[in-house]
Amino acid sequence: MDIWTLLEYAAWGLSAIFGLYIIIDWFKTDTTYSDEVLMSSREGALEAMTEEQHKH
Amino acid sequence: MSDVDITSKEMDGMGPKGTKIGLARVLGPAHVWALGVGIVLVGEYMGWNFSVGKGGAYAALIACWFAGILYSCVAMIDSEVTSTVAAAGGQYTQAKHIVGPLMAFNVGLYLVFAYTMLEAANAITFGFLIETVAGMTGHEGLDQRPFIVLAIMFLAWLNYRGVLATLTFNLVITAIAFIAIIVLFLATSPIFGASPLRHVELMTGLPYGWLGVLAAMHFGLWYYLGIEGTCQAAEEVRSPARSLPFGTLAGIMTLLIAASLTWYVCVGLIPWEYLGQAGVPLFDAARLTGSTTLMILLGIGTMFATLASANGCINDASRAWFAMGRDHYLPDWFGAVHPTFRTPYRSIIFLVPIALIFALGAPIDQVITFSILSGLLEYTFMPLNVIMFRRKWPLDSIRRGYEHPFHPIPALVLLSLCGVTYFAVFLGYGTQLVAMISFYIIVSLWFHFWRYRFVRRGAQFTMPWPRPLGY
Amino acid sequence: MAKYIPPVQSKIGQIIDVIVLLVLAIGALYVPLFMKLAGSDVTHVVPENPTWESLGQNATMVEKWNQLGYADAASAAEIITARFDYSFSIGSLLVMILVIVGYYFIMLKFSEKEYRDVISEKFDG
Structure with missing residues (x-):
């Protein structure tokens, strides 16, 4: 088995590790926090804040 | 929960009443440059040279400069609009505020498909490069798939973990890939002793006449395709009104230089018939100089350029998808932000299998054409967008971070160059063009008559602007 | 509203x-x-027994072809003679123009309708 065959296996292995990391963290996040918190991001939040400052 | 208009009196801004978790505002102008140039620079390492095949060496140069004008217009127009509409989603959010919801939905899809397809093309090229290197060391029949999958998974992981690390990584590898082009130019130029460039002997006339020059515009876009992606970072830069115009305009200047140098070196080393169909032209050019150092440098440059581009594409496609989810244009489940990493993590995850399907299952020229066409439809939208923007909100009605000069000349130039490029795509790829537009017509009808009912009306207009003129 | x-x-x-x-x-x-x-259609008109001269290649070009790994004219002939076919019919060109213009027309019209709703709810609501 030469180095390139080893690299092929290493690439599969690393892909699986990155994939697993993402999936496990995704699961943990979705079960720890409520959707209300996770999906609270609003477009234009900064603009609204600067507007607020201008008024004061 | 989500029936909140953040610009209304009760729910103003961030903090306890509005956004609990938003995207992190951590980026500076250098990151914006890295995002824009990072996506595009791969175009100098592969793809642009098909324009040589379509019309000859001089046609490719003319296409390079005309496409350069097209993109300078894109960059100027984008800088003005996006320095005012600073939100994730970029052109999607611009369209929503300026043209209307259906246009915004289409623009959002252009963005997601252009970037996801480009990401797939990059992963395919990355796999091809690894196989080439393996072949040069005497290993035949390497399986490209694990490397394609690894590139996508690693970059998805990086994007998932946070935008600052992602774009800092992009800054480093993009800078190296750019420097590699400069080094190749300096090493082959007559400035330092004997030059291997043979322009006089290698250049020929226009093999297809002027029709070939028009046809070359199709792949001429590759020199710059994706520079408009800088807008996607709008919600994550520290001062959008300053950083976005600066990063975008510095980006287009970098690319104009890189594109001209790439053309100059390549056509001086490679016969045009070969160049017109080469897979990795800058790597081939380095090979022909006879210097092993240059060959390794440009090999690394090619690899970094593909990774930087795929990386930026994941970043941009997920921002556009996220922004559409947040507005309920798509299921709102996608509009979530990771509480620790502050990234649109569900959109990033969702687009990974899509990219894998296209990277492992579709031929590269199809993927590239799909990407170019989505880009082209987007550039056609931009002049309409800026003309309406100036009409609905004249210069004195809202403060802009950047005002582009000579309006409406850039818009009209852009519109006519888009027309030329449609014709260029039509020469040879007319069927795909019609198939693509049929797709967008069908999804438009689907959106207008079905999907739009789930979208809040007034609340999606989030910019603190006065009422548009004429409404 | x-x-x-x-x-x-x-x-x-x-x-x-x-x-x-x-x-x-x-x-x-x-x-x-x-x-x-x-x-797109690519045609190859490869002459019989191609030589570098009959393919229109000068000495420098031949040197580059050799460096690229094409030892003789026959191996490179396929690439050198490849030409795209740019012929098209006016009919299909008109169809394409109609499709593109029609697409933008429909989209702008629907967008405008939806946009008026948005603006009136936003500023009158």
């Missing part, structure tokens, strides 16, 4: 919507492939 309250979409409805979009997108990519309509 009365404020529009959108219906809440069920989870299954959301999933179906995403699948519909994906099927359409993948269809747009693969239908031209299945119909064998993709890509």
